[in-house]
Amino acid sequence: MKNKTVSSIGEFGLIEIIKHKFAKLNYNKNVVAGIGDDCFCFKAGKNTICITKDMLIESVHFKKDWITAKDLGQKAIEVNVSDIAAMGNVAPAYAFIGLGIPADTPKKFITDLANGFKAACNKYKMTVAGGDTVKADKITISVTVVGLTKNKIVKRSEAKQGDLIGVTNTFGDAGAGIALLYKHGIKYKYSQEERSLIAKQNTPNARLNEAHKIAKYLTSLTDASDGLYISIGLLTKNSNIGADIYTDRVPLSEDIKKVFREANRCLNFALFGGEDYELVFTVPKSKAKIVQKLVPQVTYIGEINSSKKVRYFHNGKEQKIKYLGFKHF
Numbered sequence: 001m002k003n004k005t006v007s008s009i010g011e012f013g014l015i016e017i018i019k020h021k022f023a024k025l026n027y028n029k030n031v032v033a034g035i036g037d038d039c040f041c042f043k044a045g046k047n048t049i050c051i052t053k054d055m056l057i058e059s060v061h062f063k064k065d066w067i068t069a070k071d072l073g074q075k076a077i078e079v080n081v082s083d084i085a086a087m088g089n090v091a092p093a094y095a096f097i098g099l100g101i102p103a104d105t106p107k108k109f110i111t112d113l114a115n116g117f118k119a120a121c122n123k124y125k126m127t128v129a130g131g132d133t134v135k136a137d138k139i140t141i142s143v144t145v146v147g148l149t150k151n152k153i154v155k156r157s158e159a160k161q162g163d164l165i166g167v168t169n170t171f172g173d174a175g176a177g178i179a180l181l182y183k184h185g186i187k188y189k190y191s192q193e194e195r196s197l198i199a200k201q202n203t204p205n206a207r208l209n210e211a212h213k214i215a216k217y218l219t220s221l222t223d224a225s226d227g228l229y230i231s232i233g234l235l236t237k238n239s240n241i242g243a244d245i246y247t248d249r250v251p252l253s254e255d256i257k258k259v260f261r262e263a264n265r266c267l268n269f270a271l272f273g274g275e276d277y278e279l280v281f282t283v284p285k286s287k288a289k290i291v292q293k294l295v296p297q298v299t300y301i302g303e304i305n306s307s308k309k310v311r312y313f314h315n316g317k318e319q320k321i322k323y324l325g326f327k328h329f
Helices: 006-023 069-085 107-123 173-184 192-202 208-217 228-239 254-260 263-272 285-294
Strands: 031-033 040-044 047-057 091-101 127-135 140-149 164-168 220-223 242-246 279-283 298-305 310-314 317-319
Touching (some): 047 069, 069 091, 069 107, 069 140, 069 208, 091 107, 164 228, 164 285, 173 192, 173 254, 173 263, 192 254, 208 279, 208 285, 220 228, 228 242, 228 263, 228 298, 228 310, 254 263, 279 285
Parallel strands (some): 091 127, 242 310
Antiparallel strands (some): 031 040, 040 047, 047 140, 091 140, 164 279, 164 298, 220 279
């Protein structure tokens, strides 16, 4: 037991160690959401400030041959804005960009990367407020985004028994896209549907507008950066409740169904693929129709209960689901 490694405890075990060490330090009365949510949020006068950080590491999150530098820059911003969206009606305002760059990196790559940062920041009317650059063995992009709001924050931890579990759009495309790249590389002659799956991986879009429209009706909220399975687990664990999930209701795109065809494989991409950056939330049944009217691309896939465990059903029959997704360690 004394010789455990990070590999043996995994990413979330690592986070739990850090969270536990600092949990007792959350004594500041202005803290609204601490370690363990999509953002750290605190009160500052009439505003609530939300801060998030994400990293993209070459050979871990991307390969240079598989994504353009501009798309990479845009993605680095979008994935952080997705965390801002996961707190509800919050406006991303400032970005801090840290870069670790090999010395032999072409100048054009940096120019294109910066153009990607600029395009995404312009999209959200964000200001690049600073950052840092260092020499590194592999390209490392670390982005911190600061968001502002006067609205109530929607945390992961306030789902209630009887709430419906909703999601935006479809799941699995991004995971399917990276699977195609691992299988064929970038020079393969892909079909239109296959290119669409790859585009979902390389050029994600944060669901900020959707979050702004429905936030006031929700009881809990997160984004599906690590896959639907992980997201549901986070909402139930943080809220200390359970859930029944109906896998036959999980929304899949026509692209993924046409490319991969086999229903179980498509579902595995949806549950475990990650990087879809869709919203996963809970809402009282009385507000469910309002939310779906505001965002027609919402699908309800389950219901919260008091069991403190997550059960999966397909056509009414309970299924045993084992995690098959990516692990950092």
